[in-house]
Amino acid sequence: LNPLSGISPKQLVCRQTEDPENPQLSKDGDIILGGIFSFHSSWKNRQDSYKYKPLPLECTSLNFREFQCAQAMIFAIEEINNSTDLLPGISLGYKMYDTCGSVARSVRAALALANGNEAVSAPSEEQCTKPAQVQAIIGETSSSPCMAIATVIGPFYIPVISHFATCACLSDKTKYPSFLRTIPSDYYQSRALAQLVKHFGWTWVGAIRTNDDYGNNGMATFTETAQQLGICLEYSVSFFRTDPPDKIRKIIDIIKASNSKVIVAFLSYLDMDVLIHGLSKHKLTGYQWVGSESWIFDSQTAETDRHHILDGAIGLSMPKAHVSGMREFILNVKPLNSSGHEIFTELWETLFSCKFKQSESSTGNERECTGHEDLTGEKNGFTDMSLMPIFNNVYKAVYAVAHALHSILGCNQTCQYKVQLDPLTILQHIKTINFKTKEGDEVYFNKNGDPAAKYEIINWQPTENGIVDFVTVGLYEASLPADKQLKLQNNSLVWAQNSKQVPVSVCSEKCPPGTRKVLQKGKPVCCYDCIRCAEGEISNTTDSITCVRCQPEFWSNERRDACVKKEAEFLSYEEIMGVLLIAASLFGTFMTVGVAVIFFRHRKSPIVRANNSELSFLLLFSLTLCFLCSLTFIGRPSDWSCMLRHTAFGITFVLCISCVLGKTMVVLMAFRATLPGSNVMKWFGPVQQRLSVLAFTLIQVVICILWLSISPPFPFKNFKQFKDKIILECALGSALGFWAVLGYIGLLAILCFILAFLARKLPDNFNEAKFITFSMLIFCAVWITFIPAYVSSPGKFSVAVEIFAILASSFGLLICTFIPKCYIILLKPEKNTKKNMMGKAMPKSL
Incomplete structure (x- = not known):
């Protein structure tokens, strides 16, 4: 107004x-x-000139x-x-x-x-x-x-x-x-479609949507849910049915260039009809279509698909209804005709392809409508229910x-x-x-004005006469718990090109257990390479994004899909090396016992008596212990074996060297006693010899007791030396205690070597100092070379080296000290006389 x-x-x-x-x-x-x-x-499109009011x-x-x-x-x-x-x-x-x-x-x-x-x-x-x-x-x-x-x-x-x-x-x-x-609401449909895609393992899909609020909003929700479920979109394109043909052609080119085999179509049925016409021209079949309810149960869309492009399509539809x-x-x-509605005329003419006389568009070539035609036998979009x-x-x-x-x-x-x-x-x-x-x-209606969300899952299954049968293969109810919302009957599904096998549409094949996913640079998260897990790491699930490191006592198997318990390595009695070392130890023990038997049977012979038989038997006893103590190094380490092996080794070797040192000092003192006015032998008689051996040994015993009291050796699992093995060894506990024991043995060995070296040229027919010098030389050489060999030997071989050093030094002492005497006793008895032992300068006190 x-x-x-x-x-x-x-x-x-x-x-x-x-x-x-x-x-x-x-x-x-x-x-x-x-x-x-x-x-x-x-x-109808028209060009308005804006000079007149638009019609x-x-x-x-x-x-x-x-x-x-x-x-x-x-x-x-x-x-x-x-x-x-x-x-x-x-x-x-x-x-x-x-x-x-x-x-x-x-x-x-x-x-x-x-x-x-x-x-x-x-x-x-x-x-x-x-x-x-x-x-x-x-x-x-x-x-x-x-x-x-x-x-x-x-x-x-x-x-x-x-x-x-x-x-x-x-x-x-x-x-x-x-x-x-x-x-x-599509809030539920979009999520249901994403769950449907995820259910069949399709992680690499294409997406086509109607370029309006229905398609854009629905696809946005689908994309958001798909990303949460690990689904990637290779492409996402939109169009509207009034778009020029070039737009449809570009979409078809995109589909052809893609490698995804599943297409999610959030389209209205009108836009789907337009797309099908474009796809039919290129006969673009073989793709698995996933559809929204707008077209998935539309029979007119199925009739339009004459090249069976959509065969096997699956999607959501409203539950079947009957009123x-x-x-x-x-x-x-017909009642509409009696009411004078103009649209009745157009509907009737379209249904029966005829024209009423009064129709402005009627021509003489078309059949005339009577208004009494029967719809009963007609099959078209209007009669389809x-x-x-x-x-x-x-x-x-x-x-x-x-x-x-x-x-x-x-x-x-x-x-x-x-x-x-x-x-x-x-x-x-x-x-x-x-x-x-x-x-x-x-x-x-709920608070948003929406009804409860419930969908049937429809599958397009072509029949023998070429008509598509919309088969219900599942149900989706949004009101149920998340793990029960989707129910499918996989055995009744038909896929694209009438296949019974579920199509595969992934950018990258699944990474098997034992590998992990590494994203390809510049590509979506669904495109990745499968990298084998590193040593000591596993992945026991498909498509794992990380490899899990095994616990220290475990190691990855060859397939890298399980942690297996590491092999515990120690020098055992069953293996060949252990058997050989046990044999060597027992051989040394029997050999020492044999020498002791020989010496005992010839204990009154000059050569036995001339070499201080009491110290000789004590030395043979200590050598027997030395050979036997090597056995404590073989077998699985335990608290007792770890403490025993080091202390037994330290004490027996000190006892052994103390005896050798006593014999060396006896030789020196005996020759000093031959000098005029010398009274030295009364200060180093049998009692003093026993006390000296006891004193030297007690010092080592005290060191061992202190070591065991403060920080004793203990069994230790070494995970660092080998990646795939556990080295069972004895930790030293107190390194100071270990080096004190070893150092004390070395000190006595050096002292004994020096004294024996000084006495090596004393005049006699059978000077024992020469053999003691040589045995101490072997002993020191063995233990000096033991240190680098022990450090560089891996695992159980370091224990074997230690046993070898014990056996080698024991055999050196046994052979150098007693074998020459046994040779004379058994093979050269003519030399085993007092006259031969005394020689020109042999002291009479011997």
């Missing part, structure tokens, strides 16, 4: 300045429900599915009007508008339903206000039009209930406060409004007509309704 136009207040009226939007289908009633459907799926859209491509939805709405309204239980005495009417798939036209239809088209007189004291023409709106089918409608209608709180708009964005009640739906009487009602469109779940959603939406009205009007036997209907009140009641349809379906 223009206040400067000169129109008087009495002439003021509320009128629409644009051309009115007229409903395609309508019926009067006490309460009017609105319906917004895309009776046509497209419109209304000219719609094309009659959409049978939307017409079926409209029929489902009329069926529900008629059923309610004929009911005596629901809204008794109240008649429901309807106004249904055609949007032609245009979002802008959807908004115009919504405003027309809210405002009405008629002019309304308005006195100056009143505003141009009037209650909404409709109490609720059923529709639209797609998400984008619903977002536009809900945005515009939301401030008026007129309930908008969609039967097929699934975008998760519509659950936002701050943006769309009056929007509800009878189909689950008694609805199929017959939908197919009975595979989309009954969608029609059931429309049915539920109408009944939800009716139950809310029934509650508001306080209907019992009759309804209270005087109650003023308010859209906000109706909306609030719809949100809280909970009822069951005559087929037993429970209808209610």
Whole structure:
């Protein structure tokens, strides 16, 4: 209205300045429900010059599915009007508008339903206000039009209930406060699709989506969930059915260039039809398609796929539904003709490929329509009832409004007509309704205006006659625990190209146990190389991202998939080296005992008596202990064996060298006693010799006791020397104690060597000092070479070296000291005389 136009207040009226939007289908009633459907799926493009007012859209491509939805709405309204239980005495009417798939036209239809088209007189004291023409709106089918409608209608709180708009964005009640739906949100469908893909091990997939709110939001949720589940998208492309052919060709090129064999298609059925036409031209078969509910159970899409591109497709659909009487009602469109609806003419002409006489587009070459044609034998998109779940959603939406009205009007036997209907009140009641349809379906809405999410998993299985059979192979229920939501019957599945084997679609093959994943540079996380675990590390699961180090006592097996207990290495009695060393030790022991027997049997012979027989027998006893102590080094180390082997070794060797040292000192003192006026032998007689041996030995005993008391040797597991073995050895405990024991032995050995060396040239026929010098030389040489050999020998070989040093030095002492005497006793008895022993300068005291 223009206040400067000169129109008087009495002439003021509320009128629409644009051309009115007229409903395609309508019926009067006490309460009017609105319906917004895309009776046509497209419109003619035209170039506007902007010199004249643009003409209304000219719609094309009659959409049978939307017409079926409209029929489902009329069926529900008629059923309610004929009911005596629901809204008794109240008649429901309807106004249904055609949007032609245009979002802008959807908004115009919504405003027309809210405002009405008629002019309304308005006195100056009143505003141009009037209650909404409709109490609720059923529709639209797609998400984008619903977002536009809900945005515009939301401030008026007129309930908008969609039967097929699934975008998760519509659950936002701050943006769309009056929007509800009878189909689950894509929030659940997208996650269900991601779980389905994960279930079959497809980690490398392509994605195609409709370039609208439905496709973009649905794919965004799928991508987010897929990443959480370890699924990567090789490509993600979008298009809309009105895009130029070049866009479709580019998408086909992307599919051809990819190596993923699974394609997730979040497309509307209209866009899927366009894509199939493009794929059919290139005969692009062999791909496994995973689909959203919009097209996966659409029989028209299956009929369009004449090259069997989508064979084996799998996806989610609404659970199968049946509403008694609805199929017959939908197919009975003749009453629309009697109501004077223009759309009946177009529908009838499209169904039967004929023209009515009065039709402007009729030509003389086309068959004339009579209006009495029979639909019974026809097979087309309109007679196909595979989309009954969608029609059931429309049915539920109408009944939800009716139950809310029934509650508001306080209907019992009759309804209270005087109650003023308010859209906000109706909306609030719809949100809280909970009822069951005559087929037993429970209808209610959660806080976001969504129903419970439940899907059937559909598999496209081609039959012998070429028709696709939509087989239910599983179920998904979002209300169940996460591990029980997805249920599948894998044995009944058919895959792409009629295969029975699950397709493989991965960027990289799974890494087997024993390896770990290493990402390929610049590629998604699903693309990786499998690197074998390092020594001592394992991975016992497939596709492990790390290798776990084994515990110190364990080592990785050859396959690197399990930790096995390390081999404990020690010098054992069973192995050849241990047997040889035991044999050498026992041989030395028996040899020493044999020498002792020989000496005992010839103990009165000059050669035995001349060499201090008492010290000789004590030396033979100590040598026997030396040979036997080497046995303590063989076998598994224990607390007692570790303490015994070192102390026995230290004490027996000190006893042995003390005896040798005593014999050396006897030789020196004996020759000094031959000097005139010398009385030295009385200070180094048998008693002093015994005491000296005892004193030297006691010093070593004290050192050993201190060592064992402060920090004794103990069994030790050496993990460092070998990676795959445990070296069982005896730790020294106190290194000072060990070196004190060894140093004391070395000190005595050096002292004995020096004294024997000094006495080596004393004049006699059988000077024992020469042999003692040579034996001490061997002893010192063995133990000097032992140190580097011991340090450089690995594992049990170091123990073997130590035993060898003990045996070698023991054999050196035994052989050098006693074998020459045994030689004379046994083989040269003629030399075993006192005269021969005395020689020219032999002291008489010997």
